[in-house]
Amino acid sequence: MPQYVAFIYSADVDWSQPDEGQQAMMAEYGAFGEAAAAVIRGGAVLYPTATATTVRVSGGKGGDVLTTDGPYAETKEVLTGFYILECADLDEAVATAAGIPGAWSGAVEVRPVIPRM
Amino acid sequence: MPSGSAPPVDAAERVVRAEYPRILATLIRVTGDVDTAQDAVQEAVLRALQTWPRDGVPDEPRAWLTVVARRCAIDGIRRDAARDRKEGEAMWLLDDEPPPPPDSVVRDDLLRLVFTCCHPTLSMDAQVALSLRTLGGLSTTEVARALLVPEATMAKRLTRAKQKIRQAGIPYRVPPDDELPRRLAGVLSTVYLMFNEGYAAGSGDDVLRPQLVDEALRLGELLYDLMPDEASVTGLLALMLLHDSRRDTRAHDDGSVVLLADQDRARWNAEEIRRGVELVGEALRRTPNEPDPYAVQAAIAACHALAPTYGDTDWSAIISWYDVLLTVQGTPVARLARAAAVAERDGAEAGLMCMDGIHGLDDYPWFHASKAELLTRLGRPDDAADAAERAASLGLNASHLRYITRSR
Numbered sequence: 001m002p003q004y005v006a007f008i009y010s011a012d013v014d015w016s017q018p019d020e021g022q023q024a025m026m027a028e029y030g031a032f033g034e035a036a037a038a039v040i041r042g043g044a045v046l047y048p049t050a051t052a053t054t055v056r057v058s059g060g061k062g063g064d065v066l067t068t069d070g071p072y073a074e075t076k077e078v079l080t081g082f083y084i085l086e087c088a089d090l091d092e093a094v095a096t097a098a099g100i101p102g103a104w105s106g107a108v109e110v111r112p113v114i115p116r117m
Numbered sequence: 118m119p120s121g122s123a124p125p126v127d128a129a130e131r132v133v134r135a136e137y138p139r140i141l142a143t144l145i146r147v148t149g150d151v152d153t154a155q156d157a158v159q160e161a162v163l164r165a166l167q168t169w170p171r172d173g174v175p176d177e178p179r180a181w182l183t184v185v186a187r188r189c190a191i192d193g194i195r196r197d198a199a200r201d202r203k204e205g206e207a208m209w210l211l212d213d214e215p216p217p218p219p220d221s222v223v224r225d226d227l228l229r230l231v232f233t234c235c236h237p238t239l240s241m242d243a244q245v246a247l248s249l250r251t252l253g254g255l256s257t258t259e260v261a262r263a264l265l266v267p268e269a270t271m272a273k274r275l276t277r278a279k280q281k282i283r284q285a286g287i288p289y290r291v292p293p294d295d296e297l298p299r300r301l302a303g304v305l306s307t308v309y310l311m312f313n314e315g316y317a318a319g320s321g322d323d324v325l326r327p328q329l330v331d332e333a334l335r336l337g338e339l340l341y342d343l344m345p346d347e348a349s350v351t352g353l354l355a356l357m358l359l360h361d362s363r364r365d366t367r368a369h370d371d372g373s374v375v376l377l378a379d380q381d382r383a384r385w386n387a388e389e390i391r392r393g394v395e396l397v398g399e400a401l402r403r404t405p406n407e408p409d410p411y412a413v414q415a416a417i418a419a420c421h422a423l424a425p426t427y428g429d430t431d432w433s434a435i436i437s438w439y440d441v442l443l444t445v446q447g448t449p450v451a452r453l454a455r456a457a458a459v460a461e462r463d464g465a466e467a468g469l470m471c472m473d474g475i476h477g478l479d480d481y482p483w484f485h486a487s488k489a490e491l492l493t494r495l496g497r498p499d500d501a502a503d504a505a506e507r508a509a510s511l512g513l514n515a516s517h518l519r520y521i522t523r524s525r
Binding site for chain 1: 236238284285286287288292
C-alpha cells in the first residue's frame with residue numbers, strides 16, 4: 001500500500017510547553033492518533049522554529065558549511081510536525097489528513113512517498 | 118458496412134470519435150495506466166482509420182477497437198518488459214483474449230474515468246485539460262489550441278496530471294454514495310467551466326471558441342447517458358443546450374457581440390431548444406423540493422428561448438425563477454442577473470438600485486459592464502464611461518465593451 005507523509009503547517013507554538021488552549025488541541029491530537037491508528041506508521045512533533053537551524057553548504061559538496069538561525073522559509077504557518085500514513089489511495093489519505101487538528105486552523109500537505117526500489 | 122451516404126472516411130472518423138472515451142476507459146482499467154492505454158487506443162484508432170474507409174465500419178466497432186487496442190497494449194507492455202527485463206509483470210495481461218466487456222462494464226469504466234479526470238485533488242486547469250484529452254479524445258495539440266495555451270505548456274500540464282494520478286494514488290473508481298453528490302458537483306462544474314470558456318471567451322477578441330463548446334456539450338451528453346437519473350446532470354445539459362441554441366446569432370461577422378435583444382430569433386436552433394426545454398422539465402420534476410441550480414438556470418434560459426420576440430419576454434417569470442435560484446444558490450452573480458431582469462421589467466433606475474445593493478462584485482467585470490449599460494440608458498454618459506473603463510481594466514472581452522460603450 002502506498003505511503004504518504006502528512007506535513008502539518010500551523011501556528012508556531014511550543015508543543016513541549018502547551019498552554020491551556022494548546023492542551024485542548026493536544027487532546028484532539030490524541031483522539032486523532034487513536035482514530036487513525038490503523039494507518040499511522042510514524043510521525044513526530046517538532047519544537048518551535050525558534051530552535052530551527054537551516055544548513056547550506058556553499059559551493060556544493062565539501063564546501064563551507066553555512067548555518068542560519070531559523071526555519072527555511074519565514075511564513076505565518078510553519079512546519080510543526082508530520083505523520084507517515086499508509087493508505088489505500090489518495091482519497092483515504094486526504095480523508096485521514098482532514099482529521100488532523102492542524103488542518104482545522106492551518107493546513108496539511110499530503111505527499112506520496114516514493115516506494116523503496 | 119459504411120453507414121448511410123456519408124463518405125466512408127467521415128463515417129469512420131465519426132464512429133471512432135464516439136467510441137474513443139469508452140475504449141480508453143476500458144483499456145485504463147485493463148492496463149492500470151493512462152499513458153499505456155492512450156498509446157494503445159491511439160494505435161487502434163489509426164488502424165481503424167486506415168482500414169474502415171476501405172473495408173467498411175465493422176458491425177461492432179467498439180468490440181473491434183477494444184480488441185485491437187488490447188493487443189497493442191500487450192505488444193507495448195511486452196516490448197517494455199523485454200527492455201526492462203521485467204517479464205513477469207506483464208503476464209497477467211496475456212490471458213486468453215476475453216470477450217469484449219458488456220455495456221454495463223464499459224459504462225462503469227467510463228464513469229470511473231470521468232471521476233478520475235475530475236478528481237478534486239487535481240487543479241481545475243488540469244481537470245479541464247485531462248477531460249478534453251481523455252474523455253473528448255482530443256490530441257494534445259488540439260487541447261492546447263482549444264484552451265489557448267502553448268502546446269509545450271499543455272503537454273507539461275497533462276504529463277504532470279497523469280503523473281499525479283499515478284504517483285499520488287488518485288483512485289480510479291466511482292466515489293462511494295456518501296461522497297457522490299459532492300464529487301458529481303465537481304465534475305459538472307468542470308464541464309460547465311469548459312462550456313463557459315468556449316461560450317463567452319473571457320479574453321481576446323473571439324466571442325466564441327466553438328470547439329470547447331462542442332466538447333462541453335459532448336461531455337454533457339455523455340454524463341446524461343451515464344447518469345440519466347441525476348437532476349443536476351440533466352439540468353446542466355439542458356442549460357448548455359439552451360445557451361448553445363443561440364450560438365449562430367451571438368456575434369456579428371466582425372466578431373463583435375449581438376445582445377439578446379438584437380439576435381435573430383428565427384436562426385436560433387429549434388431542435389436544441391426543444392430538447393433543452395424537455396430536459397428542464399425532467400430535471401425540475403426529479404427534485405421538486407430543492408430544485409437543482411443548473412435546472413433553474415436552464416428554466417431561465419428556456420424563458421428566453423421560448424419568447425417569440427425580446428419584447429414578448431416574460432420578465433416576471435424570469436425574476437421569479439431568479440428568486441428560486443437565490444434560495445438554492447444565493448451568489449452575488451445571480452443577484453446581478455436578477456437585477457438586470459428587473460431593469461427590463463421595471464426600468465433602468467429600478468435595475469440600478471438593485472445592483473447598488475449587491476456586494477462582493479467589485480472585481481467582477483460584468484458587474485461594471487451591466488452598470489455601464491444601465492447608466493447609458495439613463496443618459497449618464499460620464500458615469501457609464503467610468504463603469505465601462507472599470508470593466509475593461511478587469512479584462513472584459515474587447516468586443517463586448519465596444520458594444521456597451523456605444524450609446525443606443
